[in-house]
Amino acid sequence: MCKSSSEPENGTSYTLLDRALNLNDNEAWQVLLDEYSNFIHYILNTFRLTAADRDDVVQLIAINLTKHLDKYDQSVGRFRPWFARMIHNQCLLYLRQNRLHKRRVDAAGEHEVIFDQSSESELEQRIIDEWEVYIVNKALENVRPIFSGVAVEVFEMALDGWSTAEICQKYSITEGSVYTLKRRVRKELMLEVDRLTRNLEPKS
Amino acid sequence: MNEIPAGRKRAYKELFQEYSEDFSESGVCPAYHDLGAISERYVDQGLLGRGAVKEVRKCYDEKSKRTVAMARLKEGLGPEHYDSFIHEAWLTSSLEHPNIITVYEVDIDDQGAPYFTMELRSNRDLGEYVRGDIGLYDRINTFLVICRAMEYAHNRDVIHLDLKPENIQCDDYGEILICDWGLGKLLNVEQEHLDASESQTLVGEVKGSLGYLSPEQVHQNEDKGYWSDIYSLGCLLHYLLIGQPPYRGSKDTVLRETIKGDLEPIKKQLVEGGVPMSVIAVILKCVAQSPSDRYGSVSAIRKDLSLYLEGHVTSAESASVLLKMAKFVQRHLKKFALGLVILGMMGAVGWYLGAQRDSYLTQQSELDREIQELLEEKQVILDFTNQEVDGLFEKLLAQCTKLYYSMDTCSDEEFLTLYHRGRRLMDEAYTLAPNHVGLYNIRVLYYFSTMNFEQVLEMDRPKSTREHPLVDNLLNRAQQMQDIIREVGMTEMTHEGVASLIAPLVPHITEREYRCFIFMARYQYLSGARGDYNEVINQLLRMRNNKLQTLSFRYSSTDRRMTLESEDEIYLLNNLIMSRLSLEELQILSPEGCFIKPLHGAEIRSLDLSMTMRAYLDDPIELSGLQELSLPIIPMSARAVRERVRSTSGSLSVSQK
Known part of the structure; x- marks a missing residue:
């Protein structure tokens, strides 16, 4: 392996996580927390928490991440289950501490139903699934500007179940072109998913 | 983030699954995957050599995808040899030179034995x-x-x-x-x-x-x-x-x-x-x-x-060359008719001395003086040996060879004089060692280049001759051309005749032969052959560019305008040949470009390179009469272009299209 003789400039060869955890780079921490917060907002929304609650829980989780992410024990398991459990626990904690069970049943409350009816593992799996969807979605948005023309649209249509023939007809292109466009977008997407996970998930 | 539809979520989830299962196998980075999957890096391909302490094997390096030479200590040699072995690798690594073997990797294998790998260009030594x-x-x-x-x-x-x-x-x-x-x-x-x-x-x-x-x-x-x-x-x-x-x-x-x-x-x-x-x-x-x-x-x-x-005297030669040659002259004075040898040898020797200076012809008076000194010196020479005769023969051969090649670039004024001098040295050398292989080869070059095919074919090839690609080719070409000359009963060699003889050979001519044909064309022209020279130039251009798929040559003698067109890079002939066309305008149509350096010294008025992708203006070139230069768009100012392309016309207009 090549041993670098000097610090890389502006962390070019480090992931966001490396910079935040190992180099105490405040800016990197902020970017990282923003990324996590975006996702947590999104997942809490799917749990039907109100906007105010969501903000509180996101704050709690952010504090927890700041405290524990650097102590994240890689031997415990992969990052995603740990992350999911942490979100789940913080939600429960918040809800219990604020006695929301009783006070808000009538107001909004599907969240209790969710928390009551789903098992712990089901909920955590749901968070993991959403995280993965979130990463792919974000990756697709990131690669979208790389392509001109209809490449990303063709790729998305295929994801949405359109047949190749239908896509050919819609854009007046050949099957070969559809195949090529899909392959190119997929390759960039995979690279971007890889980049995002390396930046956001500590290695297990 | 907006809510993502359930169908799309499923698709994303599948994509992530594919990514997680095996990123490298997902078709995104197949090379990365292959590299990671290599377990045995070196595949043995057999023994290359064995020395006192180590053996070298040919191996294929699966990781860098190349064949390497791998050195290991011979079986049974233990740790007492490890350090000297590793030091050899390190010593070699410290030498970075294109002609010294490069060490790629020095390491210790799974069994704890040191090895190193090196470049392997050939099994031949x-x-x-x-x-x-x-x-x-x-x-x-x-x-x-x-x-x-x-x-x-x-x-x-x-x-x-x-x-x-x-x-x-x-x-x-x-x-x-x-x-x-x-x-x-x-x-x-x-x-x-x-x-x-x-x-x-x-x-x-x-x-x-x-x-x-x-x-x-x-x-x-x-x-x-x-x-x-x-x-x-x-x-x-x-x-x-x-x-x-x-x-x-x-x-x-x-x-x-x-x-x-x-x-x-x-x-x-x-x-x-x-x-x-x-x-x-x-x-x-x-x-x-x-x-x-x-x-x-x-x-x-x-x-x-x-x-x-x-062709100079080496420091290891102790005796005076002048003395040696004078001795030789004296010996031949005894052997042969006086006048004949003096005339022949004085020319040769005198030229040899003159050749050590830069110009061949401008030193005439100095040459005469040296010949005079030599004549005086011969009076004091007492003996001579075979070794000295050999030495002189080698010099005559070296010089007539050098002269032949100097005619590639000499001026028209010098050409025939140099040719006659070269011939004379060659003939003198022939009297000393008629069966010398090197001399035979240079005689083929001289006779071939002056279209004396009969002589080329009549000469007895020395028995000790090995194959010589250039001479072998020229013998074949001479035979082909001589056959045509006989068949059509060609008596006088006009330019059209030369062109018609060359034409069938054009596609087959190698680069080394090409210079002989250039010599031939110049010799014919300067010896006063008659006829239309354009066709000769056309054939020479085709010969120079005979690796190209297409080459179109259009020349108008009334406008003195030539257009060369090809899909590939075009090579021009040296101006010593091109100048015969008295071109005023030259247009190059080639996406690949055209290296214009050979035009140096040409007196053209207009040069149009605008339909090329590249204009080679790295070296200065003198085109004294140039008035119009059209270039493709290149990152160079008109002023910078004028510095490279020197025209004395005073009104060079440079345009970029």
Whole structure:
């Protein structure tokens, strides 16, 4: 392996996580927390928490991440289950501490139903699934500007179940072109998913 | 983030699953995957060689996808050899030179044994190269490459101590690699030489290969240093020229002869092998018994040989050349009719002296004076030897060869004079050694280039001749052209006639032959052949560009305008030929471009390169009459263009399209 003789400039060869955890780079921490917060907002929304609650829980989780992410024990398991459990626990904690069970049943409350009816593992799996969807979605948005023309649209249509023939007809292109466009977008997407996970998930 | 529809979520989830399962197998990075999957990096492909302590095997490096040479200690050799083995690898790694083998990797294998890998260009060594069809000049040039690499190593205080043909890789293109630095040493700052004991093994055996080892390496109590490599280089040159080292025979014989160091037998076998005296002198100086009598550095050897190739006197030649030639003249005064020889030889000798100066013709008066001095000197010459005759023959041959090639670039005014001088030297050389292979070859060149095909075909080829691609080709071409001349009963050689003879050959002509045809075309023109020269130029252009798929040549003699068009890069003829067209306008239509340097000195008025992708303006070019220059769009200002393209017309307009 090549041993670098000097610090890389502006962390070019480090992931966001490396910079935040190992180099105490405040800016990197902020970017990282923003990324996590975006996702947590999104997942809490799917749990039907109100906007105010969501903000509180996101704050709690952010504090927890700041405290524990650097102590994240890689031997415990992969990052995603740990992350999911942490979100789940913080939600429960918040809800219990604020006695929301009783006070808000009538107001909004599907969240209790969710928390009551789903098992712990089901909920955590749901968070993991959403995280993965979130990463792919974000990756697709990131690669979208790389392509001109209809490449990303063709790729998305295929994801949405359109047949190749239908896509050919819609854009007046050949099957070969559809195949090529899909392959190119997929390759960039995979690279971007890889980049995002390396930046956001500590290695297990 | 907006809510994502359930269907799309499923698709994303699947994509993530594919990513997680195996990122590298997902088709995104197949090469990355393959690289990661390699478990056995080196695949053995057989033994290349085995030395005293190590063996070298040919291996395929699966990771870097190339064939390498892998060195390992011989089986059974334990840790006492590890460090010296690793030091060899490190020493070799420290030498970064195109003609010294490159070490790729030095490491320890799973069993804990050290190994290193190196570049492998060819399985061939210098021995196989020497057995090929290679002329004297190429052999010496190969040796000069070896010298340059050794000069580099010595400058870094590294000595090889085991130079021999087996340690020099040589590929099919004549590329040289000096290998096996196993006995090599880095002399440290205070140490100018190695202690005597360092060339022995613990049991007192001599390290290195007999036949190429210096006496001090064979002797057990003398110091070794750069001078030891210089000795081995002398042996290598000996080998390169006559296919064997200076001393041969049983181990004891070679040991004895090496220590005795008698140079006479070496000299004798080199003379018998037809090696020129100047080169023999170089070898003898390298293999002198005492290091102080050898060359002081590799660069001194190289300089001497370069001088020889350029036709000068080498420092290893002690006697005065002038004296030697004068002796020769005197000898022939006795043998032949006085007047004839004086006329012939004075021309030759006088020219030889003159040729050491830059211009061939401007030194005429000085030449006359030197001939006069020579005539006076011959009065005091007493004896002569065969060796000196050989020496003179070599010089005549070298000079008539040099003259032939000098006509590639000489002016029209000089051309015929140089030609006649060259012919005369050649004829004089012929009287001395009619069956010499090198002379035969140059005679083929001279006669062929002047379209004297009959003579080319009539000459007896010396029996000792090896194949010579250029001469072999020219003999075939001469036969083809002579057949046509006979069939159509061509009596007078007009330009149209020359063009019609060349035309069928155009697609087959190699680059080396091409210059003979250029010579031919110039000779015909300057000797006053009649007819339309344009067709000759057309054929020569086609010949120069005969590797191109397409070439269209349009020439209008009324407008003096020529257009050359091709899909590929076009090569122009030298202005010495092109100028016959008195071109005013030249247009190049080629996406690849056209290297315009050959036009240097042309008197064209308009040059249109706008339909090319590249305009080669790296070197300054003089186009004195140029008024219009059209270029493609290039990142160069009109002013910068004017600095490169020198026109004295005063009104050069540069446009970019």
